[in-house]
Amino acid sequence: MKKRLKKFDYGLIAVVLALSVFGTIMIYSSSYTLSTLQYDHGHYFFMRQLVFLVLGLSVFAVMSFISLKTLGKLSPFLIIISIILLFLVLIPGIGVVRNEARRWLAYPFTFQPSEIVKVFMIIYFAHIYAKKQPYIDQFKKGVLPPLLILAFVFYLILQQPDFGTATHILLICGLIIFFSGVKMRHILLLGSIGLSGLFFIMISQPYRLNRITSFMNTFDDPSGDGYQLINSYISIATSGLSGNGLGNSVQKLGYLPEAHTDFIMAVIVEELGLIAVIFVIGSYLFILYRGIRIAKEVDSLYLRLLALGVTFQIIIQAVFNLGAVSGVLPITGIPLPFISYGGTSLVFTLLSAGILVNISGRRREPAINN
Structure with missing residues (x-):
């Protein structure tokens, strides 16, 4: 245990903690007005996120020491749990409807199963493709079976509808397949099918097509589809190097929808400026660097795929x-990791980070040059 503790990536731990605490502070700032209007006090969203932060940090600590081998063996059961949860979401009276989407369960508390499924799929794919190495070059036996489960999970999440999360899971699992050593011709085949399918799904529903067109032509409908992004632009444009000061955002005062959730970065930029942008983006780049480095320094393919999976998640x-906040990508409704308001997202992102820290403690000893 002491040997593993010495190997833990404490730089990674520090950045994860810093982002989580920073996010909680910014949720307080960005949600104060809305919280006051809806709940008669400005601390409602902040206190809820604080509870989930404590829970998330507890999960983070547990996952840092848990047996990852046992976790891999349990992954088929985690997939069964995932599918059951996704089915329950779609049942009227059980699944909670918000903004015309059925993405939440309210028993015993309100949570979003797709955030749980995201992590469970990473564990399953890392475990199964490491196990299939003896016949990884055989498409039907080595590559295809887990993809059938992925397609089914993708379909269930799409029914909520949540195209952004479904695509997110698809991309993560695709990267795990790529890093597992699947033949390049199989990768190209799967990539072609996946991209064609995503394109068809994007244009098959009017509301998805509107998101793409509004992202490309934001100012064509400033009071409709372009409203949220335009107000995000205003937040960014009025920021400067150090911003307008913590708590001094104007756009959060009813102008910018989802100011404490999906578009919290716009408020961060408006209040804290370019300095905050450098901190946030720099932190994610640091996690990317550390995650790839950890993956390279473990001997187990399963641990390597797991490290890459949670890093790219x-x-x-x-x-x-x-990308959505800055207008570079269409709006998907996906929260900013460690920072946006949302208990399920925070807890399970910290769970993923705990897994990565756990793997960092299992790295091989560096070679000694004589």
Whole structure:
């Protein structure tokens, strides 16, 4: 145990803690007005996030020491739990509807199963593709079976509907397949099918197509589809190097929808400026660097795939969110890791980070040059 503790990546731990605490502070700042209007006091969202932060840090600590071998063996059961949860979400009276989407369960408390499923799929794919190495070059036996489960999970999340999270899971699992040593022709085949399928799904529903067109032509409908992004632009444009000061955002006063959730970065930029942007983006780049380095320094393929999976889970999610806030990517409704309001997202992102820290303690000893 002491040997593993010495190997822990304490730089990674420090950055995860810093982002989580920073996010909680910014949730207080960005949600104070909305919290006052809806709940008669400005601390409602902050206190809830604080509870989930404590829970998340507890999970983070537990996952840092748990047996990852046992976790891999349990992954088929985690997939069964995932599918059951996704089915329950779609049942009227059980699944909670918000903004015309059915993405939450309210028993015993309100939570978003797709955030749980995201982590469970990473564990399963890392375990199963490491196990399939003796016949990884055989498409039907080595590559295809887990993809059937991925397709089914993707379909269930799409029914909520939550195209952003479904795509996120697809991309993470695709990267795990790529790093597992699957033949390049199989990768190209799967990539072609996946991209074609995503394109068809994007244009098959009017509301998804509107998101793409509004992202490309934001100012064509400033009071409709372009409203949220335009107000995000205003937040960013009025920031400067150090921003307008903590708590001094104007856009959070009812102008910017989802100011404490999906678009919290716009408030961060408005209040704290370019300095905060450098801190946030620099922190994610540090996690990316550390995650890849940890993956390279373990001998087990399962641990390597798991490390890469949870690393890219965090990074792809951050790219999706920051891209939407800045107008570089369509709005997907995906929260900013460790920072956006949302208990399920925070707890299970910290769970993923705990797994990465756990893996860092299992790195091989560096070679000694004589």
